[in-house]
Amino acid sequence: MHRLRQTAAALAAIVTFATVGTAAAAPTPGELKVGVVADISTLDPQLMTNITDASVSQNINEGLVRFKLGNFEIEPLLAKSWSVSQDGLTWTFELVDNATFHKGYGPLTADDVVFTFERLTGDALKAPNRRLIGSFASISATSPHAVEIKLSAPDPSLLVKLAQRATAIVSKKAVEEKGAGFALDPIGTGPYQFDSRVTGQSVLLVKNPDYWGTPATLDKVTYTPVPDSTTLQLAFEAGDLDMIPVEDSVKLAEYEANPELTVQAVPGLWTRFIGFKDTVAPFDNPKVREAITYAIDRENMVDNLFKGLSTLADGIFAPAVLHRTPVVKYSYDPEKAKALLVEAGLADGFSVDMMVPNTARFIDPATAVQADLAKVGIKINVVPVELNTFITTLSSEQGYPMYLLARGQDPTPDRVIGLWFLSSSIPTTNWARISDPEIDAWVKQGLSTMDEAVRADVFAKAQEKFFAYNGYYFIDHENSITVHHNWVKNFVNDARNSIRIDKVTIEP
Amino acid sequence: MARLALKRLLAAIPTLFGAIVVVFFVVQLIPGDPVRVMLGENASAAEVEEVRTALGLNDPLPVQFLRFAGRYATGDLGVSIFSRQPVAGEIAQRLAPTVQLALGGVLVAIVLGVPMGVLAAARRGTLVDHLCLGASTLGVTVPNFLIGILLSFAFASKLGWFPTLGAGTGGFWSTLNALVLPSLTLGLAGMALVARMTRSAMIEALGEDYVRTANAKGLSQRRVVYWHALRNAAIPIVTIVGLNFGHLLGGTVVVELIFARPGLGKLLLDALLARDYPVVQGVCFLIAVLFILVNLIVDLLQPLLDPRVQP
Numbered sequence: 031m032h033r034l035r036q037t038a039a040a041l042a043a044i045v046t047f048a049t050v051g052t053a054a055a056a057p058t059p060g061e062l063k064v065g066v067v068a069d070i071s072t073l074d075p076q077l078m079t080n081i082t083d084a085s086v087s088q089n090i091n092e093g094l095v096r097f098k099l100g101n102f103e104i105e106p107l108l109a110k111s112w113s114v115s116q117d118g119l120t121w122t123f124e125l126v127d128n129a130t131f132h133k134g135y136g137p138l139t140a141d142d143v144v145f146t147f148e149r150l151t152g153d154a155l156k157a158p159n160r161r162l163i164g165s166f167a168s169i170s171a172t173s174p175h176a177v178e179i180k181l182s183a184p185d186p187s188l189l190v191k192l193a194q195r196a197t198a199i200v201s202k203k204a205v206e207e208k209g210a211g212f213a214l215d216p217i218g219t220g221p222y223q224f225d226s227r228v229t230g231q232s233v234l235l236v237k238n239p240d241y242w243g244t245p246a247t248l249d250k251v252t253y254t255p256v257p258d259s260t261t262l263q264l265a266f267e268a269g270d271l272d273m274i275p276v277e278d279s280v281k282l283a284e285y286e287a288n289p290e291l292t293v294q295a296v297p298g299l300w301t302r303f304i305g306f307k308d309t310v311a312p313f314d315n316p317k318v319r320e321a322i323t324y325a326i327d328r329e330n331m332v333d334n335l336f337k338g339l340s341t342l343a344d345g346i347f348a349p350a351v352l353h354r355t356p357v358v359k360y361s362y363d364p365e366k367a368k369a370l371l372v373e374a375g376l377a378d379g380f381s382v383d384m385m386v387p388n389t390a391r392f393i394d395p396a397t398a399v400q401a402d403l404a405k406v407g408i409k410i411n412v413v414p415v416e417l418n419t420f421i422t423t424l425s426s427e428q429g430y431p432m433y434l435l436a437r438g439q440d441p442t443p444d445r446v447i448g449l450w451f452l453s454s455s456i457p458t459t460n461w462a463r464i465s466d467p468e469i470d471a472w473v474k475q476g477l478s479t480m481d482e483a484v485r486a487d488v489f490a491k492a493q494e495k496f497f498a499y500n501g502y503y504f505i506d507h508e509n510s511i512t513v514h515h516n517w518v519k520n521f522v523n524d525a526r527n528s529i530r531i532d533k534v535t536i537e538p
Numbered sequence: 539m540a541r542l543a544l545k546r547l548l549a550a551i552p553t554l555f556g557a558i559v560v561v562f563f564v565v566q567l568i569p570g571d572p573v574r575v576m577l578g579e580n581a582s583a584a585e586v587e588e589v590r591t592a593l594g595l596n597d598p599l600p601v602q603f604l605r606f607a608g609r610y611a612t613g614d615l616g617v618s619i620f621s622r623q624p625v626a627g628e629i630a631q632r633l634a635p636t637v638q639l640a641l642g643g644v645l646v647a648i649v650l651g652v653p654m655g656v657l658a659a660a661r662r663g664t665l666v667d668h669l670c671l672g673a674s675t676l677g678v679t680v681p682n683f684l685i686g687i688l689l690s691f692a693f694a695s696k697l698g699w700f701p702t703l704g705a706g707t708g709g710f711w712s713t714l715n716a717l718v719l720p721s722l723t724l725g726l727a728g729m730a731l732v733a734r735m736t737r738s739a740m741i742e743a744l745g746e747d748y749v750r751t752a753n754a755k756g757l758s759q760r761r762v763v764y765w766h767a768l769r770n771a772a773i774p775i776v777t778i779v780g781l782n783f784g785h786l787l788g789g790t791v792v793v794e795l796i797f798a799r800p801g802l803g804k805l806l807l808d809a810l811l812a813r814d815y816p817v818v819q820g821v822c823f824l825i826a827v828l829f830i831l832v833n834l835i836v837d838l839l840q841p842l843l844d845p846r847v848q849p
Contacts, residue, residue: 068808069800069804069808071620071621072620072621072622072623074622077622079576079577079578079620153592156589156592156593158573158576158577158589159577160588160589161584161585161588210622210623213621213622213623214623228704228800229628229631229632229800230631230632230635230798230799230800230801230804230805231703231704231705231798231799231800232704254703254704254798255798256703256798257795257798257804258795258796258798260687260796261687261690261702261703261795261796261797261798262798264687264690264691264694264695264702265695265702265703265798267695268694268695268696268698268702270701270702270703416570416811417811418569418570418571418574418575418811418812418813419568419569419570421570421574421579422569422570422571422574423569424579425574425579425583435579437579437580438578438579438580445580446580449580449582455582458581458582458583458586459579459580459581459582459583
């Protein structure tokens with residue numbers, strides 16, 4: 031009995047303490063602690079495919095150019111200037127002459143740049159993004175601080191590709207010396223250098239004392255991977271982490287209401303949508319697809335379900351994408367939907383499976399869609415499928431008649447517009463199976479000209495017509511949301527959620 | 539004893555071979571494609587095919603299996619498709635935290651479960667017994683993610699006694715400190731099982747003739763229970779702890795997620811979702827090895843606990 035009393039007392043103590051305020055949270059001067067969702071996989075820019083790797087790597091390895099802080103305009107970085115030939119096939123880049131690699135790996139020269147591009151596109155590395163610059167032909171050093179890139183066809187989005195991770199410059203000497211070990215001991219020219227990593231627990235970067243540009247504002251940056259969102263939030267609230275991403279609407283509201291925290295949300299480079307396979311019944315009937323556009327109340331979904339986690343889509347592409355046109359317009363009118371179903375010969379409605387990846391990000395909106403469509407007689411059976419299986423099936427000949435998914439984009443439309451819109455992309459990436467000669471011609475014209483006015487015009491026409499097919503019902507763009515304690519200053523969030531820390535300081 | 543150990547080790551070889559065959563083919567049966575994960579949903583068919591061919595994923599399955607079995611025969615577990623790092627290295631980095639966690643879980647299960655079971659059996663039918671049974675039912679039924687989040691909320695986030703994340707910053711005390719909450723979370727379900735097993739084994743032992751004799755010759759209750767009865771009840775308890783080790787390893791996945799600890803469970807989960815075949819195969823192989831080892835240890839412990847069991 032005595033033992034029991036002790037246990038009861040201990041439990042009571044727990045409850046009392048647990049309800050008392052948060053333990054004192056204190057920032058560490060000069061050190062930024064970033065909470066991320068996934069552990070890093072590799073810090074070799076040419077091998078990178080996930081966003082966490084890219085967030086860490088951007089501080090270590092720099093590209094020829096980069097995006098401006100907070101948007102997607104291009105600014106010089108390791109290339110101080112560049113020019114392109116009249117035919118768009120030859121690009122010349124002048125390199126800065128004072129950049130040096132970390133830890134005594136010597137000055138950056140044109141050889142390192144040539145090495146990086148040949149490494150990315152060559153057969154030896156089997157780099158995942160080796161075809162990023164699809165028309166890449168060759169690269170050569172024209173002087174110790176100048177390189178020339180030759181293309182087989184003009185590429186209007188080349189500079190954007192040069193701002194991405196796959197083309198970030200690595201030290202030739204370091205790669206040759208370290209081999210596969212380079213991936214976890216990278217050498218670059220950036221403001222921070224790699225210090226250490228504890229697998230699954232943390233990655234530590236420290237200030238590069240010899241940085242060639244404006245010196246780094248922090249002494250140390252730690253990235254801590256926390257896969258479970260509740261744990262991530264607890265650690266952030268306890269002050270163990272300075273900033274974290276937010277993916278939960280209840281937490282978002284709580285953080286927004288807390289004067290000691292700052293939330294930054296911008297529409298991300300994602301579009302969430304419902305897709306139809308236009309070649310199978312009943313979706314081969316345009317009236318059925320149209321009816322669905324009247325039957326779903328997406329404004330209600332964005333306002334009351336996502337509550338700040340997303341922005342209503344008024345374009346096929348997210349707002350930050352170049353040449354994106356606001357073509358998406360729907361009106362919620364269930365009576366009209368019913369009338370259209372009658373016209374389609376489906377007065378009694380129909381029943382169909384809607385496939386969704388098995389996470390709340392897709393199941394939650396699917397449930398809302400299910401309720402809306404039930405009101406016009408369409409019975410939806412929501413079928414959750416593991417993401418990888420989902421994508422593989424969707425991209426195959428089989429496809430899915432109806433599904434809900436979100437699709438990522440780049441700052442320029444070039445890559446995705448070809449994959450989504452062209453008839454030659456059926457079925458791998460043109461899941462609706464839209465095959466329209468006019469759209470094909472416009473997209474191909476836009477992809478091959480350097481004239482931005484022409485591109486704007488043909489891409490707008492293509493988006494207009496593509497939308498009119500109703501092969502997709504566009505719902506929203508998920509926001510890229512970061513919350514940080516107020517002692518973190520000068521952080522700027524962006525649509526790619528890239529966690530740029532260029533100007534960040536810690537002011538307790 | 540040595541002969542038994544050797545016999546068991548030899549018998550483990552076909553089991554291990556069976557395990558790698560199953561692991562290889564079952565992983566291939568899961569629909570999905572690592573290259574799709576790598577390149578994302580916006581990759582063209584040509585790009586996917588090119589990378590698949592480069593990585594050898596387009597070779598016929600028997601060819602891939604022979605390559606795989608050949609590698610394992612020489613002790614090479616292969617290279618991760620994503621990180622391009624050797625699988626053996628990836629596992630080695632995460633093995634220690636997982637083994638620490640699993641041992642911590644076993645320790646919690648034994649240290650809390652055995653006394654609870656003994657107490658319940660010795661006070662059979664009383665309030666103490668009911669409370670112990672109730673607590674063990676709770677331990678079995680409350681999912682460990684809930685226990686983990688509650689413990690983390692109270693002792694790490696609010697009180698700040700333990701770290702909210704990770705496996706410590708190196709050093710003995712830091713590692714131990716970071717191990718307390720995860721071990722408790724993992725061990726509570728095991729504790730419940732051990733408590734119930736102990737209780738029933740003890741009840742049986744307490745009804746034996748030698749207990750009556752011990753009582754009759756005037757030994758103290760404590761000595762009868764802990765010296766005479768518990769020693770005899772130990773055999774089924776050790777067996778259940780050994781068998782339960784597999785469940786504990788499975789449980790580490792959830793606990794590692796909640797406490798953001800590096801470990802094999804998390805590595806396996808990520809590798810499965812990304813279809814990183816070499817990593818999945820390597821971790822499953824290792825778990826099979828661990829499981830066989832633990833069962834071997836349990837077998838070898840039996841004769842020590844009960845001289846009637848001949849090695």
